[in-house]
Amino acid sequence: MAATQNGSNITANYTNQFVQPPWRVALWSVAYSLVLAVAVFGNLVVMWIIVAHKRMRTVTNYFLLNLAFSDASMAAFNTLINFIYATHGDWYFGEAYCKFHNFFPVTSVFASIYSMTAIAVDRYMAIIHPLKPRLSATATKVIIVCIWILAVVLAFPLCFFSTILTLPRRTICHVAWPRKTDDPFMYHIIIAVLVYLLPLVVMGITYTIVGATLWGGEIPGDSSDNYHGQLQAKRKVVKMMIIVVVTFALCWLPYHIYFIVTGLNKLLIKRKYIQQVYLSVMWLAMSSTMYNPIIYCCLNSRFRAGFKQAFRWCPFIKVSSYDELELCTRRLHPARQSSMHTLSRMETSMVACERRR
Template sequence: MWIILAHKRMRTVTNYLLFNLALSDASMASFNTLVNLVSGLHGDWYFGEGYCKFHNFFPVAAVFASIYSMAAIAMDRYMAIIHPLKPRLSASVTKGVCACVWVMAVTLALPLCVFSTVRVMPHKSACHIAWPRGHADMVMYHILLGLLVYLVPLSIMGVAYSRVALILWGAEIPGDSSENYHQQLLAKRKVVKMMVVVVVTFALCWLPYHLYFLLTGLSPRLTRWRPIQQLYLAVIWLAMSSTMYNPIIYCCLNNR
């Protein structure tokens, strides 16, 4: 984030969107990961009702911001490579796109903030979501979440990057064998490779999370299965770990 803000030459459309992606990853790592670990290991909630609302609300907002930033990057790469003669987004419009991503993220996650509460039980307390119609609302929300925060954006990115790959790795332009052309082609391929790795990593980390809540929502008896707590912790750990991979991917696949 600092590299993009501190160096003028790094303030490109793609990098502004990468900044937004990094901001959502850093936010989740800072505010939620440690709290998840402590409450998961102890089976108790120590952090009060205010943080309970924030804790349930913010990860969904951050994930939404992450994946729609990735979708925006995919569309930016698509327009730059498939329609290179069309005008690119300006810096101010890109900042507006980033702001819209966060507004949509907060709106989608708002029900989790509204209905979160701390339930006090003998010897422990739990941060949970008290849906107005109980189990039915929970199932509907997680199906909606799986569609809007996972399947739909991943499908958009899959189509965009497939088209881009056909152009970049397909037949080269006949008669254009200049060194400059080949350097530009390699540079474009590098950026697309990097973003495809980012998207695939995100998809693999969050797939078990969405499957877990979908399956336990549709079949509540699974929650009585003895190893379910360990499975839940593993699923949460994998999802939270997605916030640490992107800087490693940038470092390995982009010399700049």
């Protein structure tokens, strides 16, 4: 996805005009390394929290697991290679990886944003139509598989037409479209619509309706004694997912604008400053892979407890009894039981947690 444009930027240049001074390369190296480290490690921790704790295996969290996997994969396989290629303008990694490098980002981003869309639709059904059947674990896994199949189909042209081209002084990785006049721009428009605009519209509509229900009225069909506790819990989940979606949208917006503008005005890609613009928008897009673990940790008590467990080896991280309970058993609402009963359940849960270790 990124290498496609980078390759087309420099195809016509037989000498490498994009060589940067060492200090600038060092600064960009630090920026991209930060994204790589935080995204891969943070998303791996998120995956461990969901897989290792039975309480975390919910419909929403299965989609978050898929989101974390796609983000970690893109950060691991594309971020560093994108940076090296965009910085030096020379492809060092062979034709097979050129095909994968152009193919996988579109696949990964598709899987990410449609996982978010699936969560939005699931939240909509759970809150607006609470009496209708919810997704089962099996149905959720089928949806995730379908998302990846559609992602592969959408990105397949990039894999099929990608190739390397050896120039007198360097090698480039680019997509050799059959008709070079219209195909690249039209394909990027299709990508922008299917992988950005359409899912954001769907999520915008669903979260607007859900938000109006949660913050402006009562939840349909909910008249239970612990109504306010359930309402607060649902608000927290929706708030977290809205922040995830908005972060994704802001990170990828400049990237899609860049492709559209350079597609309409091809003279821009011959400007030397375009390399710094490209590195900036690409860093922002790649950085979208590292924010979600931070958002989960800050806004969700169970994920925060999981991160504390993962980092309990740090001297300044303390795992409390409350953190242990967050991932071992369901919390009981104060209105539903006495203090003595709560204490008894907490003691039982702590014993269960200790046996798991």
